[in-house]
Amino acid sequence: MSDVNEATSLERLRDVLINNTGDIKLAHRFRALFFLKSIGAEYNEKPEDANKAIKYIGECFADSSELLKHEVAYVLGQTKNMTSAPILRDVLESKEQQVMVRHEAAEALGALGDKDSLDLLVKYYEDPAEVEEIRQTCELAIERIKWENSSKAKEEKLETSLYESIDPAPPLAIDGSNTKISKLQKILNDQNTPLFERYRAMFRLRDIGTDEAALALATGFSDPSALFKHEIAYVFGQLSNPVTVPSLVQVLKDTSQAAMVRHEAAEALGSIATDEVLPILQGFLKDEDEVVRDSAVVALDMYEYENSNEVEYAAV
Ligand SMILES: [Fe+2]
Numbered sequence: 001m002s003d004v005n006e007a008t009s010l011e012r013l014r015d016v017l018i019n020n021t022g023d024i025k026l027a028h029r030f031r032a033l034f035f036l037k038s039i040g041a042e043y044n045e046k047p048e049d050a051n052k053a054i055k056y057i058g059e060c061f062a063d064s065s066e067l068l069k070h071e072v073a074y075v076l077g078q079t080k081n082m083t084s085a086p087i088l089r090d091v092l093e094s095k096e097q098q099v100m101v102r103h104e105a106a107e108a109l110g111a112l113g114d115k116d117s118l119d120l121l122v123k124y125y126e127d128p129a130e131v132e133e134i135r136q137t138c139e140l141a142i143e144r145i146k147w148e149n150s151s152k153a154k155e156e157k158l159e160t161s162l163y164e165s166i167d168p169a170p171p172l173a174i175d176g177s178n179t180k181i182s183k184l185q186k187i188l189n190d191q192n193t194p195l196f197e198r199y200r201a202m203f204r205l206r207d208i209g210t211d212e213a214a215l216a217l218a219t220g221f222s223d224p225s226a227l228f229k230h231e232i233a234y235v236f237g238q239l240s241n242p243v244t245v246p247s248l249v250q251v252l253k254d255t256s257q258a259a260m261v262r263h264e265a266a267e268a269l270g271s272i273a274t275d276e277v278l279p280i281l282q283g284f285l286k287d288e289d290e291v292v293r294d295s296a297v298v299a300l301d302m303y304e305y306e307n308s309n310e311v312e313y314a315a316v
């Protein structure tokens with residue numbers, strides 16, 4: 001591919017992402033985002049294209065779709081491209097953005113390990129007027145950045161994860177006491193333990209990955225924190241283990257749960273996508289909550305795509 005073509009395709013991807021024609025399906029926009037993300041991550045090989053991709057991804061924050069924008073923030077954190085940091089800081093600071101989008105921006109700053117964002121993260125963490133989801137996200141991001149830059153990070157022995165994601169916390173280190181599921185479940189659910197430590201137990205359980213570990217994780221759905229519960233649902237999407245289906249369906253159906261939690265449950269069910277799950281998701285296509293509705297739409301579209309021969313889809 002010549003450079004000219006590559007440049008054109010970058011612009012095309014941006015056009016799809018920002019829905020320039022006004023009639024592009026949300027699932028197509030997600031795919032464009034996915035391609036731009038992989039270009040944005042190539043900052044060593046092709047810095048110019050990579051930084052342009054980040055800039056184009058950032059343009060999407062002017063959109064109204066909460067679901068898409070929260071994914072955009074997440075993706076920026078996963079690129080490791082530090083030109084994402086100022087864009088994410090602006091999003092965190094903007095009260096115009098929905099909580100779920102601001103949350104994901106703060107988390108992404110943690111994923112980038114951006115030390116320059118520490119002051120800002122501390123500011124929101126300490127602000128009593130701030131919503132709990134943001135405060136807790138900032139708490140985790142601060143701890144993650146501190147951990148990444150600590151000597152502990154170099155000494156700890158961590159299991160290599162099966163998953164490529166940069167998570168809000170690393171798993172607990174492997175040592176004799178951290179292999180017992182009952183002990184990890186206790187740390188996971190202990191509200192007197194710092195949230196970062198509880199997240200570390202969560203990711204350790206994910207990495208153990210057995211049915212028993214998945215069911216231990218499901219006990220976390222009794223926690224009062226929406227942030228905590230949405231992360232359990234996220235992890236279930238990664239595990240894609242059908243044993244988690246009953247707990248995810250229960251959360252999705254429970255309209256007293258925060259939209260953030262129900263959305264993540266819908267997405268996880270979309271990744272599991274067994275025959276029993278698809279009709280359940282269809283039942284949420286008209287949910288009262290926009291992010292839940294959109295999550296069901298995107299999950300079902302993606303499922304259809306993956307199970308069809310629509311190879312042209314990738315060309316968006
Ligand atoms: Fe999140």
Ligand SMILES: [Fe+2]
Nearest residue numbers: 070263264267
């Ligand atoms: Fe999400």
